[in-house]
Amino acid sequence: MDEDGHILPKDFPELRNDTFLRAARGEEVEHVPVWCMRQAGRYLPEFREFRAGKDFFETCRSPEDCCELTLQPLRRFGFDAAIIFSDILVVPQALGMDVQMVAGKGPTFPEPLKEPDDLQRLRSKVDVASELGYVFRAITLTRHKLEGKVPLIGFSGAPWTLMSYMIEGGGSTTHSKAKRWLYRHPEASHALLKRLTDVIVDYLLGQVKAGAQALQVFESHAGCLGPVEFKVFALPYLRDIARRVKDRLKESGLDNVPMIVFAKDGHYALEDLSQSHYEVVGLDWTIDPCVARQRTGGKVSLQGNMDPCALYATKECISEIVKTMVEAFGTRGYIANLGHGLYPDMDPESVGAFVEAVHTHSRRLLNHK
Numbered sequence: 572m573d574e575d576g577h578i579l580p581k582d583f584p585e586l587r588n589d590t591f592l593r594a595a596r597g598e599e600v601e602h603v604p605v606w607c608m609r610q611a612g613r614y615l616p617e618f619r620e621f622r623a624g625k626d627f628f629e630t631c632r633s634p635e636d637c638c639e640l641t642l643q644p645l646r647r648f649g650f651d652a653a654i655i656f657s658d659i660l661v662v663p664q665a666l667g668m669d670v671q672m673v674a675g676k677g678p679t680f681p682e683p684l685k686e687p688d689d690l691q692r693l694r695s696k697v698d699v700a701s702e703l704g705y706v707f708r709a710i711t712l713t714r715h716k717l718e719g720k721v722p723l724i725g726f727s728g729a730p731w732t733l734m735s736y737m738i739e740g741g742g743s744t745t746h747s748k749a750k751r752w753l754y755r756h757p758e759a760s761h762a763l764l765k766r767l768t769d770v771i772v773d774y775l776l777g778q779v780k781a782g783a784q785a786l787q788v789f790e791s792h793a794g795c796l797g798p799v800e801f802k803v804f805a806l807p808y809l810r811d812i813a814r815r816v817k818d819r820l821k822e823s824g825l826d827n828v829p830m831i832v833f834a835k836d837g838h839y840a841l842e843d844l845s846q847s848h849y850e851v852v853g854l855d856w857t858i859d860p861c862v863a864r865q866r867t868g869g870k871v872s873l874q875g876n877m878d879p880c881a882l883y884a885t886k887e888c889i890s891e892i893v894k895t896m897v898e899a900f901g902t903r904g905y906i907a908n909l910g911h912g913l914y915p916d917m918d919p920e921s922v923g924a925f926v927e928a929v930h931t932h933s934r935r936l937l938n939h940k
């Protein structure tokens with residue numbers, strides 16, 4: 572404990588299941604590891620009960636609550652990794668923006684950025700330890716409470732995805748306000764993306780120092796860009812993040828951690844993403860696993876990519892879909908996941924069937940080699 576009574580990021584329990592980390596590095600495994608994006612979420616009755624009546628970002632600021640919500644899905648399912656409960660929008664908050672979670676509407680910025688002058692409203696220097704220390708404390712506490720069961724993943728939103736939220740002020744189908752900046756104010760766009768990148772690098776490094784054993788960067792809004800805009804406004808910053816986090820870990824004498832880049836609907840950028848210093852490329856369900864393997868040329872491990880809606884199918888059907896998916900990806904350098912997050916109306920039993928199917932089919936394939 573430190574003088575404020577916070578648990579310290581040291582003497583963590585020994586890791587008992589490193590399958591996820593080995594798969595991320597392309598090493599041999601006994602089964603294909605599996606986890607789900609949004610595995611802590613409203614599809615779980617215990618999650619809904621725990622969150623009831625509490626403000627979303629208040630919950631994010633409570634290390635004890637984040638720890639409990641992170642552990643909930645692991646009590647039910649044989650996931651091979653945990654992901655810290657938090658949200659990508661804590662970074663815009665750290666830059667000084669107000670963000671609220673409005674029931675039925677999703678994340679909302681009462682005062683989004685409208686014109687380049689609005690950049691002056693953002694904090695010029697962000698001290699991540701003071702602004703986002705609550706996430707670091709949640710990670711440290713959770714890493715202890717996991718008791719070495721599985722590794723803990725930390726995460727951040729990617730610069731373009733965060734920029735688009737900060738300008739749109741919430742969810743959007745066209746992202747036209749944010750894309751207007753790219754075409755009308757390219758310099759201001761780069762200035763904003765650069766500032767986000769700097770904060771994200773410090774933030775991810777802080778997460779590793781706090782105990783995160785892998786990192787995922789969510790470029791959730793890659794799909795509204797085309798290949799040209801992605802190359803100019805997203806890819807350079809994604810690359811910069813991975814390179815700088817890895818350099819800074821080395822400088823600090825810390826071990827490298829696997830990094831995953833997930834650019835939702837960014838299949839047009841697969842080749843580039845596989846050469847961006849990330850160990851793992853996450854895939855949504857719009858790309859065929861064999862095509863993805865070909866286009867990434869065995870340079871990286873792959874993660875994904877079952878259509879989350881396949882969980883509405885029967886257990887038998889889920890098992891068949893998983894079998895086809897695992898056979899197509901192969902058992903080496905592969906982390907099974909959905910192609911995006913779980914939805915609130917999904918049946919926890921189907922999630923259990925998905926996890927079981929990944930383990931069963933991959934064990935069978937590995938035993939027949």
Ligand SMILES: Cc1c2[nH]c(c1CCC(=O)O)Cc1[nH]c(c(CCC(=O)O)c1C)Cc1[nH]c(c(CCC(=O)O)c1C)Cc1[nH]c(c(C)c1CCC(=O)O)C2
Pocket residue numbers: 607608609610611612613622627654655656657658659660672673674675676677678726742789791835912
């Ligand atoms: C775009 C994005 C956000 N947040 C996140 C992304 C990137 C992933 C993606 O592409 O979906 C990332 C995120 N958000 C959350 C996690 C926790 C870890 C996990 O995956 O289990 C993670 C990794 C918790 C959450 N974040 C949120 C919830 C649900 C709200 C609640 O618990 O009350 C959870 C479990 C809220 C949130 N936060 C955000 C949205 C669009 C929403 C949904 C709003 C709604 O459905 O009303 C922004």
